[in-house]
Amino acid sequence: MAINFGNENLTLTQMRTFVGELADLDIGFDANDDISTDLVNGFIKEGFQKIVALSQRFPYYQATYSFVTTANQLSYSSFTRNIPSGNVQTSITDIQSIIAVVNNTDMGNSLIYIDQAIAEATWVGTSDQANIPAYFSIWGNLLNLWPRPNDAYTITVRAFRKPFLTWFTDQSTAIDIDPQMQLPLVNYVMARIFQFQEDTEMAREYMSSFERAVAVIQGQLTAPSSNRQLIMSGGLTPTASYAWWNNTQGMRVIPGPYGIAL
Secondary structure, three states: OOOOOOOOOOEHHHHHHHHHHHHOOOEEOOOOOOEEHHHHHHHHHHHHHHHHOOOOOOHHHEEEEEEEOOOOOOEEOEEEEEEOOOOEEEEHHHEEEEEEEEEOOOOOEEOEEOOHHHHHHHOOHHHOOOEOOOEEEEEOOEEEEEOOEOOOOEEEEEEEEOOOOHHHHOOOOEOOOOHHHHHHHHHHHHHHHHHHOOOHHHHHHHHHHHHHHHHHHHHHHOOOOOOOOOOOOOOOOHHHOEOOOOOOEOOOEOOOOOOOEO
């Protein structure tokens, strides 16, 4: 069977077939088979989970979401995923890590993350008045906007989504992993197969290849962008070094009780 190692990831069936050819093993449910399909599937899933657990911020899982606020509604859990898969309804439980929340209405403003307890202590009693949201918090699988919106605002959320596991039950779906990681995943499965066969030397070699490969690829995928070096300290950023009302140098402060200079 020809295996396509192009940009598309392998499906579970393709991965299992390739591993069987590489190890020269019969994989199936028959008593005469060398190893069971379920066991190899388990090794593939195990290796997949080990890889995605290395970082919450693999670029492959970057996603952009949007939703529209409702006046006087504080909490939101349902969004539309716009990138990369088009407009798909999704939940906050599908999000691994929120990077930015932006209000795109009326020239927009970037919301600042605030601790839930501090927000609840600030917007309480007579201070809990609806207004343009300037802060956000996350608690109990809810995205909370502070102060609660006084109108309908279009909000953009940039985040890293959780990896999908639909490929494990729908074997026509590609394994949800960065294409660069699919061959290291093969090495992991091979290591586990040889471990199962009690061939410790071959298991060690394949596992060593897996660990070296994922370390190199993870470093490359999560490195700072080469067109802008990582800034360790000091100075204003280029986009915030000028006040927005004129071209004079200055600092702008986000309104609110915890205004932050940018």
